[in-house]
Amino acid sequence: MPLTFREFNQAPAQDVRPVLTACLDVPRWVETLLARRPYPDLAALLAAAEALTPLRPDEVRQAMAAHPRIGEKAGGESTEASWSRSEQSGVDSATAREFAAANAEYEAAFGHVFLVCASGRSGTELLENLRSRLSNDPEKELEVAGRELAAIAALRLEKAVTA
Numbered sequence: 015m016p017l018t019f020r021e022f023n024q025a026p027a028q029d030v031r032p033v034l035t036a037c038l039d040v041p042r043w044v045e046t047l048l049a050r051r052p053y054p055d056l057a058a059l060l061a062a063a064e065a066l067t068p069l070r071p072d073e074v075r076q077a078m079a080a081h082p083r084i085g086e087k088a089g090g091e092s093t094e095a096s097w098s099r100s101e102q103s104g105v106d107s108a109t110a111r112e113f114a115a116a117n118a119e120y121e122a123a124f125g126h127v128f129l130v131c132a133s134g135r136s137g138t139e140l141l142e143n144l145r146s147r148l149s150n151d152p153e154k155e156l157e158v159a160g161r162e163l164a165a166i167a168a169l170r171l172e173k174a175v176t177a
Contacts, residue, residue: 015174022059022175023052033174038167039080040073042066056177063171069160075126077163083117083127084140109137116144123148124155131165 017025017033027048034044043066053059069077120128128144135143147155 016176019177037170037174039077067164071156074156074160078126078129084113112141124152129159129162131162133169
């Protein structure tokens with residue numbers, strides 16, 4: 015799936031749209047990045063992506079639907095599933111069991127999955143993050159989840175478009 019930077023800038027929108035959607039399933043973000051092509055370099059693309067945040071609450075909710083629970087490995091062969099498994103590689107089977115109860119508590123409190131940029135973080139660190147965020151009110155927690163989605167999108171965009 016990775017596109018060269020040149021391909022990203024020059025390919026038809028219908029060929030690039032799935033790549034961007036795999037990074038962040040927010041139509042406004044995807045369509046705006048597409049409409050502003052060509053970008054002079056990867057740094058400009060990443061800056062444009064960041065400038066489209068913060069995400070609106072409805073966008074955060076929509077994008078969360080594309081993410082598995084932390085501690086539950088994504089199934090399938092899609093790019094998103096592969097990225098998710100890689101991003102959650104710090105969650106071992108022992109921590110994954112603890113996440114089952116913590117995820118249930120979080121979802122009962124907020125009505126959506128716990129979302130965090132897991133790349134490079136241990137399962138213990140992620141579990142501590144979840145527990146600390148349980149004290150947030152729902153509005154604040156949605157903002158935090160939106161920032162985490164933006165961080166995930168930036169990492170994925172760097173994987174999806176090569177210099």
